[in-house]
Each structure stands twice: as C-alpha cells, then as structure tokens.
Amino acid sequence: MLIDVTRVKKYNAAWNHVISIDGTPVAITKSANRANEVVAYLMGQQADLNDGTFIKQLDKHKNSHGRIEND
Numbered sequence: 001m002l003i004d005v006t007r008v009k010k011y012n013a014a015w016n017h018v019i020s021i022d023g024t025p026v027a028i029t030k031s032a033n034r035a036n037e038v039v040a041y042l043m044g045q046q047a048d049l050n051d052g053t054f055i056k057q058l059d060k061h062k063n064s065h066g067r068i069e070n071d
Contacts, residue, residue, distance in 0.1 A: 003042055005035050026061050027054070 006018045017035035019027045021042070029035045041047035041055070042062050049055055 001042075003039055005039060021061055024061075027058065 002022050004020050004023075006020065007015055008018055010016050014030075017029045017032060018025050019029070019035055019038050019042075026042075027038050029038060037047045037049055038058065041049055041058060049058075
C-alpha cells in the first residue's frame, strides 16, 4: 500500500492536501498537520483523529489494501 500526500490548489488562494492510497484519493484535509495524522493512522501508528465517521471510512481503505510499502 503506497500512501501519497499531494498539495492541490483549490479555487482562489486556498490549498488542500489530498491523501491517496495506490493512486486512489481517500481523504482531503486543509492542513498539513491533519494530513500527517491521517497518514500516521493509515500506517497503524497512534493518531489523534476525533471524527468517528472519518475513522470508519479510513478503516475501509486501510483494511482493503493490506500491507504498507514505503518508497
């Protein structure tokens, strides 16, 4: 499972971070800190995510892709 964080421009001056697994977008965050928390959670580390629905969605992707590969 390859996890990638890409910074993309939104409309005017705003930027978002798109977290993708194997090229498929999984989540969009506004801050780099939140993106790092999501990546840590996907890698199985301790992360402070306080959104139950968001965690359930991440678990679906986390469990379906299996093992993590670091490039």
